[in-house]
Amino acid sequence: DGGITQSPKYLFRKEGQNVTLSCEQNLNHDAMYWYRQDPGQGLRLIYYSQIVNDFQKGDIAEGYSVSREKKESFPLTVTSAQKNPTAFYLCASSPRGQGSGEQFFGPGTRLTVL
Amino acid sequence: GQSLEQPSEVTAVEGAIVQINCTYQTSGFYGLSWYQQHDGGAPTFLSYNALDGLEETGRFSSFLSRSDSYGYLLLQELQMKDSASYFCAVSGGYQKVTFGIGTKLQVIP
Numbered sequence: 001d002g003g004i005t006q007s008p009k010y011l012f013r014k015e016g017q018n019v020t021l022s023c024e025q026n027l028n029h030d031a032m033y034w035y036r037q038d039p040g041q042g043l044r045l046i047y048y049s050q051i052v053n054d055f056q057k058g059d060i061a062e063g064y065s066v067s068r069e070k071k072e073s074f075p076l077t078v079t080s081a082q083k084n085p086t087a088f089y090l091c092a093s094s095p096r097g098q099g100s101g102e103q104f105f106g107p108g109t110r111l112t113v114l
Numbered sequence: 115g116q117s118l119e120q121p122s123e124v125t126a127v128e129g130a131i132v133q134i135n136c137t138y139q140t141s142g143f144y145g146l147s148w149y150q151q152h153d154g155g156a157p158t159f160l161s162y163n164a165l166d167g168l169e170e171t172g173r174f175s176s177f178l179s180r181s182d183s184y185g186y187l188l189l190q191e192l193q194m195k196d197s198a199s200y201f202c203a204v205s206g207g208y209q210k211v212t213f214g215i216g217t218k219l220q221v222i223p
Binding site for chain 1: 144157158159162164180205211212214215216
């Protein structure tokens with residue numbers, strides 16, 4: 001089945017540790033996105049990528065890093081510089097060019113930093 | 115930059131009609147999307163408006179007025195399962211998508 005997978009579903013880390021969240025899609029989509037969602041809040045854009053080997057900062061990129069070495073994969077690293085990393089992280093992809101309206105979301109990863 | 119405004123909460127009765135409004139400010143506008151998110155789940159796409167007017171998909175309709183920077187989502191024949199958060203999202207330049215804070219819809223019997 002085509003779709004977006006994120007792993008793991010729940011992740012616990014100690015403060016000060018970097019952690020990488022996985023996002024894989026087999027939809028052949030060019031664009032991929034990372035969002036952060038805090039309880040009762042909307043989705044805030046962290047990073048996005050329109051094409052392999054290219055990505056742009058979103059609205060809250062500080063403390064995060066990404067790579068886009070393959071079309072199918074867009075991993076997000078939450079670094080120790082991120083002051084409040086506990087949140088629900090959602091990855092999405094989009095099939096069409098600029099102005100595409102539909103994003104397909106993965107199931108999300110809940111990160112808890114202890 | 116981009117910013118969106120939508121009501122934080124709405125309550126409606128089962129079987130009724132509810133409208134969720136969204137106003138936006140953006141530099142570079144391609145379209146307005148709507149998503150549904152149940153508690154603990156991921157957002158799912160509902161509709162997209164690139165041009166002015168009404169788009170209908172079953173019980174859900176979405177409207178856009180580009181000149182007013184305004185859109186709404188209309189849910190008809192409300193069902194209990196429609197209780198969820200609804201997000202409007204603006205597609206801007208360079209495929210950047212910005213979401214509103216979401217409207218929590220509670221459907222009551």
